[in-house]
Amino acid sequence: MxxxxxxxxxxxxxxxxxxxxxxxxxxxxxxxxxxxxxxxxxxxxxxxxxxxxxxxxxxxxxxxxxxxxxxxxxxxxxxxxxxxxxxxxxxxxxxxxxxxxxxxxxxxxxxxxxxxxxxxxxxxxxxxxxxxxxxxxxxxxxxxxxxxxxxxxxxxxxxxxxxxxxxxxxxxxxxxxxxxxxxxxxxxxxxxxxxxxLRGMLKDEFTIHGPTRDLHSGHYGGPGLNPLREISRIVASFHDTETGAVAVDGFYEGVPEVSDEMLRQWQNCGFDEAAYLGGVGYTQAHGEKAYSTLEQQWARPTLEINGLWGGYQGAGTKTVIPAEAHCKLTCRLVGDMDPDRLRTRIRAHVETRLSPDARVTWDGDLDGSPxxxxxxxxxxxxxxxxxxxxxxxxxxxxxxxxxxxxxxxxxxxxxxxxxxxxxxxxxxxxxxxxxxxxxxxxxxxxxxxxxxxxxxxxxx
The missing domain is CATH 3.40.630.10 (Zn peptidases)
Known part of the structure; x- marks a missing residue:
């Protein structure tokens, strides 16, 4: 038998x-x-x-x-x-x-x-x-x-x-x-x-604080620091717009390159890039330009903004400068990337870019796994x-x-x-x-x- x-x-x-x-x-x-x-x-x-x-x-x-x-x-x-x-x-x-x-x-x-x-x-x-x-x-x-x-x-x-x-x-x-x-x-x-x-995960969340209370934008618009504008500037600094790479210092420590044999297998795996992207309304990949779509998905780390909010959220308008603005982010990790070390670097990236009169607080209960x-x-x-x-x-x-x-x-x-x-x-x-x-x-x-x-x- x-x-x-x-x-x-x-x-x-x-x-x-x-x-x-x-x-x-x-x-x-x-x-x-x-x-x-x-x-x-x-x-x-x-x-x-x-x-x-x-x-x-x-x-x-x-x-x-x-x-x-x-x-x-x-x-x-x-x-x-x-x-x-x-x-x-x-x-x-x-x-x-x-x-x-x-x-x-x-x-x-x-x-x-x-x-x-x-x-x-x-x-x-x-x-x-x-x-x-x-x-x-x-x-x-x-x-x-x-x-x-x-x-x-x-x-x-x-x-x-x-x-x-x-x-x-x-x-x-x-x-x-x-x-x-x-x-x-x-x-x-x-x-x-x-x-x-399998990629690992790092989660974090921060709040940018500005004035002590919501302000009338007619009274303070101009001289007043707006936390929404501040957080937008900082979030934009996370990525290099020319290359698509994450611009946090030390972000890629521990990231390995994919072997030639593995790349050969991936190139012949039947992956339909057009269907993958087109199925959700994309015409092209938007990650690191030096890497293929599959490499971006499987072998490269990411920093994604999962939530960004602040100020008035109701119908119509309310002319305020909000007292604070909020951001949720996650990173997908590869190779030997250390989530705790990376968390420190991301937080330093934010804190060193704060304008005068802005301060940041972090959610301390979010986890990470390699x-x-x-x-x-x-x-x-x-x-x-x-x-x-x-x-x-x-x-x-x-x-x-x-x-x-x-x-x-x-x-x-x-x-x-x-x-x-x-x-x-x-x-x-x-x-x-x-x-x-x-x-x-x-x-x-x-x-x-x-x-x-x-x-x-x-x-x-």
Missing amino acids: SLTDVLSRIDTDLPAATDRLMDLLRIPSISTDPAFKSDCDRAADWLVSDLNSLGITTEKRATPGHPMVVGHLDGTGPHLLFYGHYDVQPVDPLNLWNLDPFDPDIQDTPAGKVIRGRGSSDDKGQLMTFVEACRAWKAVHGTLPCKLTFFLEGEEESGSPSLVPFMKEHADELTADIALICDTAMVSPGVPSIAGQ ASVMNTDRPEFEAARQALSNEWNREAVIVGMGGSIPIAGFFKDILGLDSMLIGYANEDDAIHSPNEKYNLASFHKGIRSWARILDALTRA
Whole structure:
């Protein structure tokens, strides 16, 4: 018996596998709404029962919030930790759904059949691709090819308040050779991807104070310092308008250049720049001019203004010079950028540019986290990349990710684990939105992909 037998079993069992996913999708495990607490428990129980049926010793572990599901299977070969989450987003606005969000259906679309329902893509469908690959492997071989730990969370969609304390308390139990995370998407339709780096995040907020109270602009307009004008000048100084680069001194410390091999993969990953930009009304990229759109999104840091306000906000006009003006900003971090050091530099940039009679205060409760950079030179990454390439009949790529997936950073910081983020979702899956879907082909080929990856990792 061989991998071919496992893949054949997956093909034969696809209708039953789809039925199992539909059963899980019918459980409204909305973690953020206390009204659905019992449903989150029920989803955890469903997974415990299903994994136990495969011979994986699995328990539901209590937390102050929703339970964790932890399963173990002893074996030879590498020790893999698989992470997914069973909770889902709320369904509002319900009137925009074309079906009951928790009565999933298989629907025909121009792109093929899709599984429609809340959680189909994020993350129950993705989670079950790995479980079904294990099921097929066990059915054919009677066992699995490696040692496995399952770590399934029930609070990912509500901020994961129990996650870090649980991981710290159970670090010895969760430690493995490498982590597999399924909560991600392909870079382009039909282009399998492994995320090797995720940008980190720095948040900050400041207020520029001027006069002791709002002033009549007829009495003080001219001689009076206007905090809105002051904050506009300072915010404009954050970027070099000619190059698009961030102009904060020392901002790029710790930023690596992308290797030629990685750039080659990115150039051939099927990314449609025109569709990416045009889909939101852009005609060109507006970041650092020396870097491609993908480099800007995956491998370069940013400083973005997320909110800017002050003065009168009501209808009509009110002729005042406001007493203060406010700014919210975030930075996406890459490489070895230190969020604490960068925060100091951004604040210094603002404070050294203040005019006389202006002062600044900062929100001291905002956090920051460094980028998660995986060691993609590890043989597991190339083994998984080749396995994906074989299944999808095109070169798989190791990509960056513009956003942040905190679990990958927690695995690195708490457990010392590199993570491979491998998922089969598409950008049009409408996760978090009405009419969420997961392509049936993504579900089927995702199961086959994991079977190939399991096989490849035992040989790496």
